[in-house]
Amino acid sequence: MVTACTPAGPQSTTAQVRVTDDGSIPKNESISLDDDKHAAIANLDQELLTAMRKAAADAKLAGVELRVTSGWRSAEHQQRLLDEAVELYRSEEEARRWVHPPEKSAHVTGKAIDIGPTNADDWLIQHGADYGLCQAYANEMWHFELLTTPGGQCPQPRSTT
Template sequence: MNVTSFVPHARNLAARVILVLLATLATVAGCAQLKSMTSRDPHAGGDLPAGVTVFDDRYPAITKLDSSLLDALRESASEGADHGVEFVVNSGWRSPEFQQQLFDEAVATYGSAAQASQWVAPPTSSAHVTGDAVDIGGHDAQAWLSEYGPAYGLCQIYDNEPWHFELRPDAADTGCPATYADAAHRS
């Protein structure tokens, strides 16, 4: 038996082993990537846990708000705190996907897109998706903002949503514009 006849076979075997190892590594890396994609931050789309304030920069729902809106909120929240009022953010910026989820849930709850849109705008028209709206929790904070918010340019936009505020910079001089009945009636 000639030793040189085994060399090509050994090379083929080594090449196969290397290919199997590379395929295994690629599979492991792919699984790790898939796991990181499926276990991503549950707040990345804008969902918030209870008790988040306008000063909490750990959440995209806060950090992705329009910077002028966020500045006005923080200034008014500081003033409110001096009067014993705490501002809690129930919702701020939302990804289009999260906004669609909320809209779909509202359709299921209210029975139609027309009824749902009185409470939740679709992503194409939601001020939350652009970072231009915030929902403030707590009746005291809502009442305080309704009274003193215009001095900071913060205005309640909808009659049926006393928690929903948007920035209207001219409000400090001219007052807030008239409210809409609900999100469906916004022009």
């Protein structure tokens, strides 16, 4: 249906929000947990997102800002990251220590989130269990998943070697 009636006023006040289909966030950039328009946030598991937002609100009171460097990723985006890692490390085996294939990545199912900067990771490693959030891998201090119940105890971060 075509309508001649166009809404008055500015179309959007969030023009700076990048809308991507595959959930990619440019390297060295981060987005807010409130950035609902970004697929990386919009496609996250609701339980994980709710827990992260609670943690972020409390972190803020402590003067720490939790920023998202990666959230949900499409399978294509995950595969691209793996391909880039293989190129970087010149070894499929070494690359897989850092980047899971799409079928193994919790990012593709929306059940993992990467947080930065370093002081935010430190805060979340220390307090995350209060929200059920745990560091999943020993070699990735930025990668968090819901791995316990709020107030429970996190499992030992897994080694990928």
